[in-house]
Amino acid sequence: MSRLSIARRAVLVLIAICVVCGVPDRLVQRLDAHKPVTSKYTYWDDVYPIVKEHCGSCHAPGGIAPMSLLTYDAARPWAESIRLELTAGHMPPWFGDPGVAPLKDAHKLSPRDLDVVLTWVSGGTPPGTGKPVPETPVRNTWRRGRPDMTFALPETVTLPAGTSEDTRDFVLQAANDRDRLIAAADVLPGNATIVHDALIYTTGSDGATPNVIAAWVPGLAPASPGANTGFLWRAGEQLAVRIHYKKTWKYENKPASDRATVGLYLLKGAGRDVRSLPLPLSGAVVDQDLQALAVRAADAPSDVDVRIAAVRPDGSRLPIGGFSTRSGWDQRYWLARPATVPKGTRFDVTTTGAAPGELHLWIDVVTPPRS
Amino acid sequence: MLAQSDKPTESIWSCPVHAVVAEQNPGKCPICRRDLVLVTATVSWVCPNRPEVERPGPGRCADGSQAEKRYVQSTHANHNPRHGGLFFMAPDLWHHLEGTYESDEIFRVFLYDDYTKPLPADLAKQVTGRVVTNERFEAATKTTKEITAFPLKLSADGDYLEARLGRMKFPAEMTAKLKFKNGDQEYRFDFAFAEFSVDKAATPADVASSLFEVPDDLNEVLKLLAERVTLIGDLVQKGAFSEVWVPAFQAKDLALSLDARTRTLPLAKRDVATAGIERLVRASWMLDASGDTGNRSDVEQAYGALASAAREVETTFGPAAASGGAR
Numbered sequence: 001m002s003r004l005s006i007a008r009r010a011v012l013v014l015i016a017i018c019v020v021c022g023v024p025d026r027l028v029q030r031l032d033a034h035k036p037v038t039s040k041y042t043y044w045d046d047v048y049p050i051v052k053e054h055c056g057s058c059h060a061p062g063g064i065a066p067m068s069l070l071t072y073d074a075a076r077p078w079a080e081s082i083r084l085e086l087t088a089g090h091m092p093p094w095f096g097d098p099g100v101a102p103l104k105d106a107h108k109l110s111p112r113d114l115d116v117v118l119t120w121v122s123g124g125t126p127p128g129t130g131k132p133v134p135e136t137p138v139r140n141t142w143r144r145g146r147p148d149m150t151f152a153l154p155e156t157v158t159l160p161a162g163t164s165e166d167t168r169d170f171v172l173q174a175a176n177d178r179d180r181l182i183a184a185a186d187v188l189p190g191n192a193t194i195v196h197d198a199l200i201y202t203t204g205s206d207g208a209t210p211n212v213i214a215a216w217v218p219g220l221a222p223a224s225p226g227a228n229t230g231f232l233w234r235a236g237e238q239l240a241v242r243i244h245y246k247k248t249w250k251y252e253n254k255p256a257s258d259r260a261t262v263g264l265y266l267l268k269g270a271g272r273d274v275r276s277l278p279l280p281l282s283g284a285v286v287d288q289d290l291q292a293l294a295v296r297a298a299d300a301p302s303d304v305d306v307r308i309a310a311v312r313p314d315g316s317r318l319p320i321g322g323f324s325t326r327s328g329w330d331q332r333y334w335l336a337r338p339a340t341v342p343k344g345t346r347f348d349v350t351t352t353g354a355a356p357g358e359l360h361l362w363i364d365v366v367t368p369p370r371s
Numbered sequence: 372m373l374a375q376s377d378k379p380t381e382s383i384w385s386c387p388v389h390a391v392v393a394e395q396n397p398g399k400c401p402i403c404r405r406d407l408v409l410v411t412a413t414v415s416w417v418c419p420n421r422p423e424v425e426r427p428g429p430g431r432c433a434d435g436s437q438a439e440k441r442y443v444q445s446t447h448a449n450h451n452p453r454h455g456g457l458f459f460m461a462p463d464l465w466h467h468l469e470g471t472y473e474s475d476e477i478f479r480v481f482l483y484d485d486y487t488k489p490l491p492a493d494l495a496k497q498v499t500g501r502v503v504t505n506e507r508f509e510a511a512t513k514t515t516k517e518i519t520a521f522p523l524k525l526s527a528d529g530d531y532l533e534a535r536l537g538r539m540k541f542p543a544e545m546t547a548k549l550k551f552k553n554g555d556q557e558y559r560f561d562f563a564f565a566e567f568s569v570d571k572a573a574t575p576a577d578v579a580s581s582l583f584e585v586p587d588d589l590n591e592v593l594k595l596l597a598e599r600v601t602l603i604g605d606l607v608q609k610g611a612f613s614e615v616w617v618p619a620f621q622a623k624d625l626a627l628s629l630d631a632r633t634r635t636l637p638l639a640k641r642d643v644a645t646a647g648i649e650r651l652v653r654a655s656w657m658l659d660a661s662g663d664t665g666n667r668s669d670v671e672q673a674y675g676a677l678a679s680a681a682r683e684v685e686t687t688f689g690p691a692a693a694s695g696g697a698r
Contacts (some may be wrong), residue, residue, distance in 0.1 A: 067391075068400070073422070077391035087657045097645030099683065100656070102639070111630045111648040115623065118656045249402045336642075 041120045042128025043072045050113045051075065055090055056136075057219040062192055063138040064218045070135045072127045079113030079121040089243045093217065093329045100307050100322025102336035105223050138194050141194075144184060145223040147263030149174070155336055156259040159194060159246065164247045172262060174239040181230030181267035184222040185214040187241070191258040192218065196246035197328060200262055202237045210240070212276055212362070215296055216333045221335050225274050225293050226266070229366055232273035239264075244328065272366045279308070279361040291338040292320050292347075294364040298324035304353040306361065313344040320347070325359070332364070340368050383412050383442055393442045412442035454481055455570040458613050459560050459665030466490070466551050468560065471568035472536070472543055478502050478562075480523060480532040480547055492529050499523075500549035501535050523547070541566055541662070542609055561667035563610020583621050585628045593685055596625045600681045603658065607674050615670065616659040622677065623655035626675045626684055640687050647683035654680055 005368060041047060050246050051059065059069040068074040085091040086109075094107035109117070120126075137229045151172040159166055163308075174318060189195035193224075198216040213231045215223055225231070233239065241262050276285070295308050307322040318341065386400035386409040388394040413682035415425045418432035418440055426438050453460040456471035456479075470581045484497060490498070492647040521534035536545070543564040550557050586592055599622040602659050626648045632645045643661040654677035661669035 077389070079390065081389055083656070083660070087653050087660065089653060097646060099650075102642045106642075108649065111627060111645065111652045114649060115627060115652050118652070122659070123658065252401075356442035 007325070011362070021312060024037045026284045027131075027337060029357035034067065039120045039123025039126055040229055041116045041123075042126045042130065043075065044119065044128040044130030044132060045246055046116050046128070047075070047120045048072075048130070048133065050109065050117060052133075054107070054113070060141070061135060061137040061300045064192055064194070064196060064246075064248070066133060066250050071132065076125045076127075079125050083118060086114060086121075087278045089324070092219070094220070094331070095324040095326055095329070096322065097307075099303075101252055101339075102321040103321060103335050104334040105220065112137070113291060120348055120354070138192055142186055142188060142263055144271060147186065148266040150188075150261050150262040151239065151264075152261045153190075153241070153243075153259050156257050157243075158187060158257040159245055159247060161255050164252060165245065167242060168243045169240060169242045171237045172241060176233055176235055176237060176239070178235045180272050181196075181273060182213050182233055182264050183267045184224040184265040185216075186222040186263045186265075187216045188261045188263060189218075189258060190260050191256060194247055194256045194258055195243060196202060196262055197244045197318045197330065198260075199242040201238055201240055201242070202231070202233050212296075212298075212332075213252050214355040217329060217331050218333075222265075223332070225364070225366070226338070228267070228269075228271035229274060230267035230271055231291070246328070272369070274364050274366055276362045276364050277347075279347055279349060280350050280362045281351060281359060281361070283346055283348050286341065287345050288343075289368050290341045290361055290365045291333060291368045292365050293338055294334045294363050295321040295323070296330065296332040296364075297325050298330055298360045298362065299329060300327065300360070301358050302327045304359055306359070306370065307350040308361070308363065309348045309350070310339060310341045311346045312341060312346050317348075320363070338366075372553070381412055381442070384408070385412070385442075408463050415441050415443065417441050424525040452613070453487075454479075455568045457480070457562050457568075457611070457665070459604055460663045461549075461551070461558050461560075462664050462666070463551070463558075468547075468549075470545075470547060470560065470562045471570075472539070472545070472562070472564045473569075476535060476537050476539075478521075478523075478525075478534050478536050478545060480545075480549070481530065482532070494551075495529055496525060496550060497552040498525075498532065500532065500547060502536070503545070503546045503548060504536060504539065506546070523549075527672070536573055544610060559668075560665040561610060561612070562665070565609055565611070583624075584641065585624055589629075589632065589688065592625050593688060596622055597682055597685065599625065600678050601675065605672055610666075610667070612662040612665050612670050615662040615674075619655040619658040619662075619677065622681065623652055626651040626655075626681075629684060629688055632688070633664050636687065644684065644687040647680050647687060650680035651677060651684060 020046060034283070051330065055069050057063065058065040059067060061068055067078055069078070089095070091111065092107050095101040096106060098106055107318060151174050153170050154173060157168060185200040187195065187198045187200070195218070197218075199212055200214040200216065201210040201212045211231060213233075214223070225330040239262070241260075243260060245258065247256060279295075292310070295306075297304070304325040305322070306325065308320040310318040310320055318339055320339050321333055321335055349361060351359060384394040384397050386403065386405055386407055389400055389402045392402070392407065393412065394407060399405070400407060416424055416429050417549050418434070419439055420432070420434060420458045429438050429440075432438055452469045454469055454471050456468065456469040458469045460467050467485065467487055469481040469483070470690045471479045471481070472501070473479070482495055484490055484572050499670055500523045501520045502523055503517050503520045506515050506517045508515050521536060523532035523534050526533050541564065545562050547560045547562065549560070550559055599618040603622070606612070606618070630648050632647065633641045636644055654673055657673035658670065658677060661673045
């Protein structure tokens, strides 16, 4: 007799014991929650609401992701792929580590949602009895509402059939006649299936270091530095965007075109301007009182864990922020609360996995408000 | 879910990761370029304009179009050892195997397909490999040198591969290194036998000992969590990889019960707690998967992640945190 059939009999015996003893079944560990079709969670009843909310802005028809996850038939064949991506922590593509210090706008599955989806993909992917919902395409709209200023790319970009990936810089036709503070910036792709990520930046005519206003990735609403705070766009300075185009396998060997639009949300009235400071891996000492607002890596290789802390002159240590890197998914991680540090504070960087010189870190700071 | 056993099955070539791929011939996955593997799929027929409705068989649809074949992989329904040994799934997600070390001092490898059916004779004949009982990693060359290895030979009846090892000290640790056919990648499967394998079935007592409840008391939850981590460590140490999923999932359920308590923590600790619980959930699923494939390095990595996440959770909810509001 096979071991399985004995095991099944044993489970029946166990259930009988539970019934006799009055053990509530919700407290009983699922003994068979393993390889057969055992998932107590089903697609339409449990998984769909989670993927709709957390994955649906990309994993839907017309989105940057190569497959929709918004119907049972669309999602089920990807079960093993979903399992690998979720257990590796690669999806959703937000890699902040709130365990180091609280971060704003976290885009993660809750532990329970994560477990629901992993149970479903590992446990036989049952469809469930919930009413199927028609698949809705990606809504390609401004995610913070109508911007104050919009600039279309100067030209339509076409990736030829034989090109699967390209990065292009565009100077936008944006004559700036006075200093402005930009609270947030967004990209509206012309073709959301190929616009993978983007940097919106200002660059002075005097060769000043470009100031990155937004590190854009699809699916996330553009964040802002907070009340009365913005990125300075000086009069006469150019506004530019670097777009990373990437075709998924669905569009391989097919030409694809895009003409995106950049939108700016301006700060009304006066405010403090955010400065991006390069942060060497060896650390940096600040020469004035500062508030740290955000941290990011640029052109980072994958799988580097970054932790940044402030060591104040009195020796006390304040965690600033932590994140992991993922190539092609550079983004800014905003601290849940600004971290105020006095002059003489040292920003300390700890990394695991990076070869020296491979990682370029930035910390975004403002002058603290006068108390 | 409907039983799929009534439907016909066919062997198709698919990607180990992208099950949407269904080809009639070997080749590369069009999505990730992995080599396609042979899988068993149940076959149904659907009309192109009504793909949600399955037809009983091939033929013409109401609109005159030809019904199309649809393949559904329905596998891995049984990962239980058949001969009292240790059961693993190969990283190609198709081959499965069970190793035994019985009192006749012979190491045997029983080979199965993805339905845990014994591998057909023509495929079993193509499997080659050896069992290594002593090997040493040489840091200078970053290579593993095999000190003692025995070739695995197909048994006379073709049911298994075997090698006579002689008497080994328990726990008897050995690594089967197998190629499923000439030119394939070699996979390693790390076995550790605590005692001679005996072809016995599980008893109800075995299963009942797994009965597990998540208590209400926080300290009890933390105590059980620490015990599970220790237990998993012991199983990993012993090489009982196919058993780690039980305490790993229990640790996961304990951690998830703590997720509902994060609001009782001081504000500054809530995100830390949630991050730790999330890591523990991921690590438990990694342990489940790596335990199946029996690769010691993967299992140890997943265990390391789980133990570290559990420590983080324990620190956040532990006695110091309790004074801050958690009960």
